[in-house]
Amino acid sequence: MAERDVLIVGAGPTGLVLALWLTAQGVRVRIIDRNAGPGPTSRAMVVHARTLELYRQLDLAAAVVEAGRCNPAVNLWARGHVRAHIAFAPTGAKLTPYPFVLVFPQDHHERLLASRLEAMGIVVERQTELVDFDVGADQVTARLRLPDGSEELCTTRYLAGCDGARSTVRHRLAIDFEGGTYDQTFYVADVEASGPTANGEAHISLDTSDFVALLAYAKGRGRLIGLVREAREDARQLTFEDVSHRAIDGLRLTIDRVNWFSTYRVHHRVADRFRQGNVFLLGDAAHVHSPVGGQGMNTGIGDAINLAWKLAAVLRGQAPDRLLDSYEEERIAFARQLVATTDRLFTFVTAGGRLVDLVRIYIAPALAGVAYRFARIREFLFRILSQTQLNYRDGRLSRGVAGSVQGGDRLPWVMAGEWDNYQPLSAITWQVHVYGVADDGMRQWCAARGLPLHVFPWLEEHAAAGLVKGAAYLLRPDTYVALAAEKQAHELFGAYLADRQIVPS
Template structure:
């Protein structure tokens, strides 16, 4: 019997398989397609995703293969109106103060190679037909590549199978929301760089939206835009020559070649339940939203990492089944907030009419240019886009406050000397951080429970980041703060574990 059957081999399913395998959990991962997609839309890898990838020794490989975008330029009616530089905004917040462009198909291939290196192969052209929750395991019926059927038993089932999820349909959970009226196109192109090489560009024109994302070597870029007027009714037959080139012309963008082109519609939906019995929904199977801010793929990856350490604890008998309920509590709330936020921005960016055009192309660029001069605004915008602002304050796993850091916060990043406090453990697991001097009784308790204790010399930078001197911070395997205790008391740590039935070491 497998520990976890993963249905869907996109980034969400692949990362789930990697994190589970890294914790000694036996997985089987299947996908209906013959291989990674060739015309992917997802391009952005956010800072929080790269921080989590560090724990798999994957971040540097992804950064090396991708293209760090140092800034986004905002254009309106052919005029350059603002330049938003990420490094200025995020250099004190994360080791990755940029947005990384890395096409999803390239990203998937890297994840597949890494998974194969630890002995797990994606089973291609294999389809989930149905499954039954047998109370203590799941029995799935699969169609194999040769057309035959096979039964697979697993303790848990993870539906990472996209917006048309078979797992979600069988569970019968709702998928409330809707579909935007706009049709989008994406083109993989070669074009002369605009301004400083490597920077991204957003053009806002009358009802027209264009995003230019550089990647790779030389002149490679992705163009993402809206299909205007009656052409949207025949989107499936359109070619690149058929879509509006008004924004491209206003930028002076000379497209020299188009490698591929496709159109798509954007939906905004969140499922009613992320967990039902022994089945879970992740990524697009659980939530879909507009591409604003490059959040979609990153959110699915965060779903996978949030669930992976909880599944590992349950499989190994180190936590009760109730721990798995926190997956829905934590991730559904964020998904709903994300859909609402991206919906508002998307509606603003694509609204038609003279008033909307005036606000979008005249007032907003001027406001953005002025506002971004303020450090607090730059930092806030970076935190939102990079997902480093995400917290789980309302989770049943979050408790306490020390300094300004609360249970549920992402561990604030602090650089000291040649390293930082996000350095990963040799293996994925719980740990305690203390900034200052650890008392002997805390050290003994951590040793007895085989819980890594990192005692880091106190500096003014730690105070600025919000830490309390000599306070203890219990960190979850995904580097969110579970317990913040200003007294650094072993009794507080013990009580935290006892109440939740957790075995940490």
């Protein structure tokens, strides 16, 4: 018998979230990490709205928001002037409880997640390294190197590789990691700063000489992420004084102190597959891309929550093993799309030449400022940035249409008076939502299966969000719509679950 249900390799945000969500569902986990603790020079800074929505399932969202800093807007700078000011709240407040970009350094983020996990009885085993593993028919045997140098064998039903871009798990499985590495070198610096741009908002300079973004996470403190344009053989030996400060000066920013500085190269790669037998790849082990839009960490967290409920269902005997195939199906498509999109944006931001400089410095910010005046464009851009547009419409778990909501969509958020349709989503469980009046057949069908039924009185705000009066929506444990039906035909819901051999809980 396996000692654990799931062995998680890597205690970054992806691994920690996977451990939290599995533990909350009664799954026996073990989580290891080769490092002594979170690295202080982490580059992931941004927590987007969709991640915060999902964090409500474990009562994490409020703590993360309180610990981080809400950035209500982003400013595009060039040649010492603001070319565009893009505020999130006017549009985002209608779409999500979190209409902002939250800046929360990854090392702080990891410590918060680890402390929550420890409160649940699971401690990250630091300085413990995965050396090798063998995959059997129904379990994985992993060889671990412990802090004292001794080795241990650990048997587990499933192995989750959350061990970063240089993943031991991926290399051991010989899974291709296609893509490439950009020529440019980036730097990241933790700074104490003053000046008009040290105002709590995000600032991005698109100057010709270099690129830099300022993300404030406390009063007078923030992270600079910048580009070293010229190719340097000695990139690892660079200091903050070695990089161009033209873009920093263009932000009218005074650097009072540099607390730490690091350089890194940017990759764009997606693993050929995310599952091989009882082994899974998540986060940077499965996909890496440029830092444009701050999507990387949020995507890894999304991987973890997508996989966690499926593993729990299979381990409890409430779904067949083939349910786990939907993890790769749903997440690899998004990863490929994300890498392609951020690659195009990264290439535009870092390209040289007079024409490109003209477009980047004058034309693009001006167009962004004008376009952002239109509600539909604002909504589209916010949905992309916040990952609230992410859907699984073409997946095997997605069926039906009711209004503008399709199976596979994120449930639209509606807050009207005392009614918040996201409040029931704090439970990691299948559930049914009805907007209007639930008929007796639907009530009886849900009650017979112990399936939570949440009925919301019909409001104009529901129609504005694309929901349909009297329609019923079956929601997955990760809060995405599984089945949307304009009529409360409970036999459709029964057929959906029976076809997939899922017993909801």
